[in-house]
Amino acid sequence: MILVGAACGDDGNTSASDTTTGTTDQPTSTEPTSTTTTTDNPTTTTTTDETTTTTTGEPETTTPTTSTTTGVMPGDCAAPADDADEDGDTIANKDDNCRCDANPNQLDFDGNSVGNVCDAPLTFTIADGAPPEFNKLDSTASAKMGIGCEFPVSLVATGGDVQVTLDDEGTAKVFAASLNFADTPELTCEIPLILTVKLVIQQLVITGVDPFAVGFPFTVSDHNAGTLTGMMDMVHNILVNGILNITESSNEALAMPGESPLEDVPGSFPAGTINVANAGEQITLDFASDDHIVFQQTTMGGLEITLTGLTGKIRLRQ
Template sequence: MTSTTTSGTPTTSATSPDEASTTSTEAPTTSTTGTTTGATPGDCAAPADDADEDGDGIANKDDNCRCDANPNQLDFDGNSVGNVCDAPLVFSIADGAPPEFNKLDSQASAGMGPIECQFPVSLVVTSGGVAVMLDDAGTGKVYAATVNVADTPQLECDIALIVTFKLVIKNLMITGPDAFTVGFPFTLADHDSGTVTGVMDTIHNIIVNGVIDVQESTNEQLAMPGESPLADVPGSFPVGTVTVANDAGQITLDFNNDNHVVFTQTTMGGFEIKLTGLTGKLRLRQ
């Protein structure tokens, strides 16, 4: 099996079981109820006194993050631990039903060279692990650690007068190889209101695992029936809008891009499968 990449996607992926085992397939396990990265009022080395350990103008006794400067004292989840030293907020439960939420539409193409067909594909998200970190000044970071997708219904590729085959994309799991590299801005007013919204500053790299199962074919020499693994195939989500609502314990990733190549893969039978464009809203809750 060979895989191909497109502009803007990662150029490397795990190529052996040992290498593949280093790719995270689980959401971050940090707590959202006050467990921190080691710089909170509770476990920071600085005592709760009148000194100012981090030099942010807030006395230690009043500082919600004593060892990392945070003059705004922003605390999005209201747990008395400042954003800059709090654990990431983690969202994992699919929230809302398709088609309004958790149905990401794309366009698939399959073929060999200039001979190809196109057909729509909807990725229905069943669960995931998306985490967010907010700073003290107006920048958030988002990380899609895992996105689990339901098996598609049977899809049909029809190349007129040459071949028609039917396939299912199944066991699809998307993981993020790079934690918290995608940022988005937010306003302090939005932060104080309990809902932050911003546009991603870059694409979100992903690794795709699953199976392409060709179930029927009118020309088995061109389109061989059987399963072809999607094993550590590199790709990416396009830039989208991030919205985090604290009261609802909810995150929404809103994609609206018809041209972005999500991933490309060549099956064992020699057909190149490509997903282009991503439109829809992924919404998860805690």
């Protein structure tokens, strides 16, 4: 995708505003502890508010210490499991799966007893499925210097880090923190009478710019059935990093053979369809754009590289 464009281009700059989300483990409380010790002497018992120690006339033994949590939900605040309603969502603390953030619908997509609004993001990292059905993104690259040429590019995803957060009503947010791609085969672009270049795009990594800026809707009925499907509400801004390895060039003044680094070249994914299935075990990003400019960059030699269109599906699992 943008990777291709980046391969032939100079570095670019983008601006982004970051948003962070996260959860923290909650404190637990410990019930009173009992310790029993025996000796040959008469029984003596000492009692305090937290510990009871018993001494008898038998050899010394110690009972295990036990602790019991007060019911604080992981990722939530330390509100006690009582009849109060800490977040004012009409659900008593003792029954609330997210006690300090209002969630009257109590939606819990992954079924871990922690409500969506205070749960950790769903995170998908492992490539699931093989090309051509999954994990291959097709595009068209063009190179121009006055006149130009076009050549097809296929990018094969090998894994990444895509995260999804959900609310309690019907909106999800997605963040492609990173996507890794296999090295391409040798690609050829020819500008008649000017330049013929053969190149390989290597170590391609696309990283997201704006965490959880891109949203997509879901229905509560689909949520409860374990599947979310929706269209992105905006493009997903990205940066491209990797190596452009020109293996052969007919005009070294325009394109010198050798490796050129790609460092934070800006671009974007088009708005695509997102499907999160199996109660959060799998995600599919489906792109079907013919005209979206994923990336455009001009090299130091004046060669303009543009990557246009993006078609294919990336599927990852946890």
